[in-house]
Amino acid sequence: MKVLVIGANGQIGKQVMDKLSETTGDIPVAMVRKEEQLTDFKNRGMEAVHASLTGTVEDLAKAMQGCDAVVFTAGSGGHTGYDQTLLIDLDGAGKAIEAAEKADVSRFVMVSAIHANDREKWSAIEPYMAAKHYADKMLMNSSLDYTIVRPGGLLNEPGIGKVKAAASLERNTIPREDVAATIVEVLHNDQTIYKSFDLVTGEETIGEALKGI
Amino acid sequence: MKVLVIGANGQIGKQVMDKLSETTGDIPVAMVRKEEQLTDFKNRGMEAVHASLTGTVEDLAKAMQGCDAVVFTAGSGGHTGYDQTLLIDLDGAGKAIEAAEKADVSRFVMVSAIHANDREKWSAIEPYMAAKHYADKMLMNSSLDYTIVRPGGLLNEPGIGKVKAAASLERNTIPREDVAATIVEVLHNDQTIYKSFDLVTGEETIGEALKGI
Numbered sequence: 001m002k003v004l005v006i007g008a009n010g011q012i013g014k015q016v017m018d019k020l021s022e023t024t025g026d027i028p029v030a031m032v033r034k035e036e037q038l039t040d041f042k043n044r045g046m047e048a049v050h051a052s053l054t055g056t057v058e059d060l061a062k063a064m065q066g067c068d069a070v071v072f073t074a075g076s077g078g079h080t081g082y083d084q085t086l087l088i089d090l091d092g093a094g095k096a097i098e099a100a101e102k103a104d105v106s107r108f109v110m111v112s113a114i115h116a117n118d119r120e121k122w123s124a125i126e127p128y129m130a131a132k133h134y135a136d137k138m139l140m141n142s143s144l145d146y147t148i149v150r151p152g153g154l155l156n157e158p159g160i161g162k163v164k165a166a167a168s169l170e171r172n173t174i175p176r177e178d179v180a181a182t183i184v185e186v187l188h189n190d191q192t193i194y195k196s197f198d199l200v201t202g203e204e205t206i207g208e209a210l211k212g213i
Numbered sequence: 214m215k216v217l218v219i220g221a222n223g224q225i226g227k228q229v230m231d232k233l234s235e236t237t238g239d240i241p242v243a244m245v246r247k248e249e250q251l252t253d254f255k256n257r258g259m260e261a262v263h264a265s266l267t268g269t270v271e272d273l274a275k276a277m278q279g280c281d282a283v284v285f286t287a288g289s290g291g292h293t294g295y296d297q298t299l300l301i302d303l304d305g306a307g308k309a310i311e312a313a314e315k316a317d318v319s320r321f322v323m324v325s326a327i328h329a330n331d332r333e334k335w336s337a338i339e340p341y342m343a344a345k346h347y348a349d350k351m352l353m354n355s356s357l358d359y360t361i362v363r364p365g366g367l368l369n370e371p372g373i374g375k376v377k378a379a380a381s382l383e384r385n386t387i388p389r390e391d392v393a394a395t396i397v398e399v400l401h402n403d404q405t406i407y408k409s410f411d412l413v414t415g416e417e418t419i420g421e422a423l424k425g426i
Contacts, residue, residue, distance in 0.1 A: 056333075082295035086340035090303070090347060091332075119304075120269075127299035134303060134347050141354045 002027045003187060004067045004105070006053070006096055007074030009037045011156070012111060015180035016071055021046060024184060031063050053092030060099035069107035069187055070100050085131045093135035097142050107193075108144040109186055111179070112136050114152040114171060114198045121171075136196065147186050148196035151179045164202025165209040172200035182206050215240045216400060217280045217318070219266070219309055220287030222250045224369070225324060228393035229284055234259060237397060244276050266305030273312035282320035282400055283313050298344045306348035310355050320406075321357040322399055324392070325349050327365040327384055327411045334384070349409065360399050361409035364392045377415025378422040385413035395419050 003020055007013040008030030020028035030041040030048040041048035051063040053074055064070060072093060076084035093110070100108050115121035116132040139146045152172045159177030182199060185206045186192045197213045204212075216233055220226040221243030233241035243254040243261040254261035264276040266287060277283060285306060289297035306323070313321050328334035329345040352359045365385045372390030395412060398419045399405045410426045417425075 082299060083340040086295060086299065086303075086343045090299075091343040094343075094347065094350075095332075119308075127296040130299045130304040130307075134307065134351065137307075137354075138347065138350065141350075 001069060001187065002029060002067045003069045003071060004029045004031055004049070004064050005071045005073065006031045007072065007111075008032055008041065008048070009034075010073055010075065012154070012176050012180050012183075013071075013073045015177055016073065016183050017041070017046060019180055019184045020187075024188065026187070029063075029067060053088050053095065057095050057098045057102060060096055061103040064099055064103040064105045067103075067105050069109065070096065070105055071109045071111070071183055071187070072096055073111040073183070082127050085128055089128065090131040090135055094138050097135075097139050097144065101143055106143075106145045107187070108139060108142075108146045109183055110136060110139050110146060110148045111183065112148050112150040112196075114150045114169070114200070116150055117196060118168065140196070145190075145193045147192040147194075149179065149182060149186065150196065150198045151182075152198065152200040154179065160201065161205060162201065162203055163199055163206055163209045164204065165197045165199050165213050167197055167213070169198035169200055174199060174201045178206070182210075185210060214282060214400065215242060215280045216282045216284060217242045217244055217262070217277050218284045218286065219244045220285065220324075221245055221254065221261070222247075223286055223288065225367070225389050225393050225396075226284075226286045228390055229286060229396050230254070230259060232393055232397045233400075237401065239400070242276075242280060266301050266308060270308050270311045270315060273309055274316040277312055277316040277318045280316075280318050282322065283309065283318055284322045284324070284396055284400070285309055286324040286396070295340050298341055302341065303344040303348055307351050310352050310357065313357055314355060319356075319358045320400070321352060321355075321359045322396055323349060323352050323359060323361045324396065325361050325363040325409075327363045327382070327413070329363055330409060331381065353409070358403075358406045360405040360407075362392065362395060362399065363409065363411045364395075365411070365413040367392065373414065374418060375414065375416055376412055376419055376422045377417065378410045378412050378426050380410055380426070382411035382413055387412060387414045391419070395423075398423060 020026040049063045076088035122129040159175045233239040262276045289301035335342040372388045
């Protein structure tokens with residue numbers, strides 16, 4: 001499976017790239033904004049394309065050409081203003097969805113945020129949650145075979161391979177590595193199509209947890 | 214027709230209130246955030262309800278109860294940050310749409326912004342345009358009988374009653390009074406259901422212009 005990873009240079013994206021190429025024998029393609037990032041991935045023997053979420057839908061569709069799936073794990077990050085939240089987390093996602101439809105790449109895995117679907121639980125960073133909420137809704141309203149993964153608080157510690165996944169969970173944390181591993185399993189599990197779920201550290205293997213969503 | 218006007222205290226909203234009550238014999242209901250605004254409208258013999266776009270969908274549905282239509286002409290305004298753009302222009306609109314569905318108020322007229330549908334024309338205030346773009350998309354994806362009015366640059370001068378309306382127009386200006394008059398005509402013209410159009414000053418009467426959209 002050839003998979004375009006949008007946000008490949010991010011902390012989850014890098015691990016998705018590695019796991020796809022090392023573990024499952026898929027061909028991940030890193031979508032990156034900067035020339036040096038492109039070189040980095042290529043030097044490591046990986047495919048990479050140069051495109052930006054601030055570009056046009058046509059540019060993004062071109063970057064997706066020949067791929068079987070898209071993973072969206074980009075974000076404007078915590079250090080930019082809400083203008084970037086609107087332009088990247090909301091409109092960047094919206095453009096990626098349109099581009100996937102245009103390029104006939106039907107499978108789309110979105111990395112969202114825990115409780116993005118449930119306004120009553122937006123205790124903090126409400127404006128960010130609103131952007132994620134509508135990006136997810138646009139995906140659900142699209143023609144794509146989507147899965148929406150809503151991880152809890154992200155940790156940099158090593159993954160333990162044990163998670164909890166359900167439509168609604170109490171807020172908890174999860175290592176980024178376990179999020180990346182879940183994304184990879186989701187790509188290979190068509191039972192996850194048209195599903196959205198919260199994801200935190202738990203006691204089941206990822207495969208078991210995905211059976212219950 | 215009983216019409217909830219969201220943003221009734223705004224510059225367009227006030228004129229929609231006046232025109233609905235004076236001209237067409239409808240019953241406008243002002244949705245306002247502040248107690249003194251509620252009193253103002255009531256002192257002028259108008260109906261008003263106290264609710265906020267930062268409240269719950271349930272609160273908004275309650276405010277709409279018994280209405281036949283909703284006009285959304287609220288906005289966070291130019292003096293707040295993009296956090297408010299996300300919370301009011303995007304999520305406030307999204308909540309109002311959900312509330313109308315919940316309250317079985319099928320007719321919904323959205324005041325958007327010229328070119329909100331067309332990213333390539335977002336020369337300025339891109340983050341704001343993104344918020345309007347997705348608010349409009351949510352409405353189009355809803356079950357409501359919508360009309361989306363996308364006025365050009367808003368002027369405070371008196372209306373001339375002559376406009377141009379089409380799916381795509383060159384950027385131009387329009388008096389707020391003519392936008393308000395168009396909204397009122399749209400509410401009484403079911404040919405405008407499921408239509409979205411740019412609106413600027415022109416040479417046709419509003420009725421003539423609406424025939425061409």
